[in-house]
Amino acid sequence: MDSATHTERKPAGGTRPRPPRSFWGSTLGKKTVMAVSGLIMLGYLVAHVAGNLKVFFGPEEFNAYGHWLRTMGAPVLHHEWALWIVRIGLLAAVVAHAVSAYQLSRRDIRARPTGYVHQRRRASYATRTMRWGGVIIALFIVWHILDLTTLTVNENAEPGKPYENVVATFSTWYGNVIYLTAMLAVGLHIRHGFWSAAQTLGAGSARRDRALKAVANGLALVLTTGFVAVPVGVMTGVVS
Structure with a gap:
């Protein structure tokens, strides 16, 4: 048989058209996954800091x-x-966020293999x-899991006594x-991450940009202050 019949025809220009990328394979897809997973983690942080602040109401309420x-979920759930459902969902969000961030970073490096000629600050500190x-x-x-969940690195921890374990840690x-x-680091991450997520998901506009920046700064400040209040409370003797 003539070998010419097996020769694959190439389109004009001599190059094959690239197949369309999947949602995950596209830059927009990775940014969307990163934005959504980041917002899931942000929701968890809001709930987490609210629970943490119960430590100021004493051991009975915090242990309860x-x-x-x-x-x-009881009695429906065991x-x-x-x-554990919350933990698994949060872990999935963390993994999706980290993987998409890493791959976007590598893609950005490949897109500009040579350094900029003029070195200058291109973004904020965050x-x-x-x-x-x-x-x-x-x-x-x-560290946090080993400290207050498994109690592995908390020398004075006692199972079933979260208030006392928090005091022991701090x-x-x-x-x-x-x-x-x-x-x-969490505060800086929230400040920039919330803004980036809003832009990726199409919430940004010339009119809303100032408001979104204010929300990002406010969230970062409130959450950081709330989390920091607990160790400061223990150090100052307010929580003991």
Whole structure:
């Protein structure tokens, strides 16, 4: 048989047309996944800081809150089932956020393989520290789980006593340093991340930009202050 019959015809120009990218494969798709997962985590942080602030109402109320987290959904759901559903959903959001952020970063590097000729600041401090902030937050999540969930690194922790465990954590200098550093990184991440998510999801406009920036700054300030209040309360003796 003539070999010419097996020769694949190429379109004019000598190059094959690229197949359309999937939603996940596109830059917009990754940015959308990053934005939605970020908003899911933001919602969790709002709920989390509200629960944390119960520590100022004393051990009985805070320990009751800790007990409720493990029994919420009862009697429909078994003990800790709802809590594990939340944990799995949050883990999926964290993984999706981290993977999309990493792949977008690599794609950005490939798009401009050579450095800029004129070095100058191209973004705010929060923008320039987003990557390192993400690393700090990821490491903190591991520490936080080992500290107050599994009680592995909390030397004075007692199972079933969340109030006492919080006091034990923030009675150490290293516990305070780790937590305060991570919360500052969280604040910067929220400030820039909320703004970026709003732009990606089409909420930004010339009229709304100022309001969105104000909301981003307000969320970052309120959440950071709320989280930082707990270790400061322990250090000052307000929580003991």
